[in-house]
Amino acid sequence: MKTFMITLPNRMVVHDRVPDMARTLYQQVQGYFRPRLLSALAADDVTVVDVGANIGIFAIEVLQRTRGRARIHCFEPIPETFELLTMNVRPWSERVRAHRAGLARAEGEATFHYSPRQSAISSMYDMMASDDKEATLAAIYDRRICDKHHADLPVYMRYLPRSVNSALIDGHGWWMKRGMTRVTCPLTTLSGFMAREGLERIDVLKVDAEKAELDVLEGIRPGDWGKIRAIAIELHDFEGRAERVQRMLVDHGFEVETDRVCPEDVIITMMGYRS
Template sequence: MNAAKALWLARRGRFGALFGLVTVLLFRRNLYYERQLRREGDLAKRSVHGYEMCLDTADSGIARTLLSYGTHEQRSVSVFRDELRALADDVSGDLTVLDVGANVGYFALMAASVLGERATVHAIEPAPEHVTLLERNVALNDYEDRITVERCALGDKNVAAELRLAERANCHTVHVPPVAPASDGDALPDGADRTASPRPSDDTVSVPQVTGDRFLAGRDVAPEDVNVVRMDVEGYETAVMAGLTDVLDASGPLVLYFEFHS
């Protein structure tokens, strides 16, 4: 895998990133990344796969990978981009994408870039700090007409949930507390039922959760019109898929791209 990454970087002239990869293998430290941190402030702007992204230099997750190498999950991303291009060739009309767990927009921007003006990307992200950067990255690329940012979570029921915050920003997890009496708090999207009452702490934040099918119905999107579902939800995949039965049962062309977590 390191050899493939090194070859990919060399072919694109990313010799600084290649140097960083070598130092990781030799010293378990990415000296190229460390040098960038010394030169940047809290945010760094980078060109990634042809679009622009603002990245949090304090993030040890996807931002660190993008600052170090200019790409993330390159082998699977290459396949994903090929599938998006094939989809664009096969479908003559509009294209709808669900990006579940959109983080700061790496995949949402990619889908909008590859699919072009026919695309509508619903970038769904529950973490407030991610939503702020996600909206900034959408505006940075003038993609407001292609990407809508939604601060909520998708799951198997319509409830108030909580987001458990991890040290690495791309490892937050959604959790639905036990059923509790209704209470005031964040508005739930599109008629979700308040059947749980999360208790935010320093390590959790409240987040509205809705099924994917209800999310789409609230936006007048027919299940068969959804062409792409991309998700990275840190072990919550089964719940998200259970709420997308109408989409999975529909007859339209559908690209599924997601990580499994055990």
């Protein structure tokens, strides 16, 4: 597997298959580090679970911000992406454990759509569905959405008619799908993992599971919710999932914040904190 060595703005060097994607991911994960989340990371003995770790950008940033104090469990189901993850977190092997599995509502296996051309959109779900196309179109014409997600979209697209951009997105989707493969990956549940590890506390649970966020949360048994101090979720709001997830967090005792900038913004960061 050919990889590139990329220097991030925090001066860390990571490996990835696509030169610019790591820098985009670095900018995106900064949105998680709000004051209350940083407070949850401030204790001497901090445990973080990173679901959808991809190549490890969030985990590395946590280690940087906690000066190596955090203990992190990274979950990444795609074999090639998992290989990059293990390469990138190797300097912190005593603090980080990488697990090649996805988290879901039940133990088992699932078929993932893997995109070597953009590994961050690999998912059990169709990431080229019509709602994703509408989200991209919204980002083209609304600068607030584009800036919030650090969307790497050509500037000229905002001056093109919607019909032209729609056709361009369709063409890009065709190119992406041509490069996609299907990979069977193991699944576990967060509660099953906690039981096996004897994990009695999670200071920060971060979930970036490309439309599978609700699946991850439904794998938490009622008795384990109270062991989680803070949750940071990149949530894809389709089929009313934002409302369902927010209600779930509130029902389990979390104060909830979201960063939706307008109704057309369908990828939101949802943060849950305990008082």
